Amino acid sequence: MKPSIPASQVWKPEEMNAAFADAYNSGDIDQVLxxxxxNSIHVHSNGSLEIGIHSFRHTLEELLLLQGKMVSTNLYCIxxxxxxxxxxxxxxxxxxxxxxxxxxxxYTSEIVRQQPDGSWLYIVDHPFGSDVME
Known part of the structure; x- marks a missing residue:
């Protein structure tokens, strides 16, 4: 399954976190995905690796059920x-x-990759990147 084009493609990697918050705030799982x-990797809150959109779609749908308003600020981009x-x-x-x-x-940790068209997408998303994993 290939995701749809986001409402706003990300052209600078340091804008990825704000783009995630915008997609979350839309309430649209397709914009998030x-x-x-x-075939990217998402780290679940229990520490397990969810590989491929098909395996972590449900996790992100559960996040959307919170129906909140998110702000995500990039702290660094290397x-x-x-x-x-x-x-x-x-x-x-x-x-x-x-x-x-x-x-x-x-605090999160992510790795993004530039696509052939110049946009950027997640390849590793660790929403709990600052937590100690046991």
Whole structure:
């Protein structure tokens, strides 16, 4: 399955995190998945590797169920040829099951690759990149 073209393609790797937040805020899973190469890797919150969009689509759909508003700020981008390593700080404002305001935040780690058309897509997405994995 090939994802659709995102509403706004990413032309600079340091803009990838903001593009993810925009796609999340759209509530459209296809916009979110369009930011990933088809065989990319997503690290699940339990530490397992989900390889390929088909394996992590459900994880991202669950994230969308929070129906929050996300801001994701790039902290650094280290480019090397056609890849770049990123780190971001995200804040997600949502509500808990009782309707009370809830703020989720953390630090991510990602690797993106430049595509033949010059745009950038995730090849590794680790939303919990600052967490200690056991």
């Amino acid at each position: 369009a930011l990933y190469e088809p 480019p090397f040829e056609n890849i770049a390593m990123l780190r971001a700080h995200f804040i997600l404002h949502t509500v808990d099951p009782d309707g009370q305001p809830l703020v989720l935040q953390g």
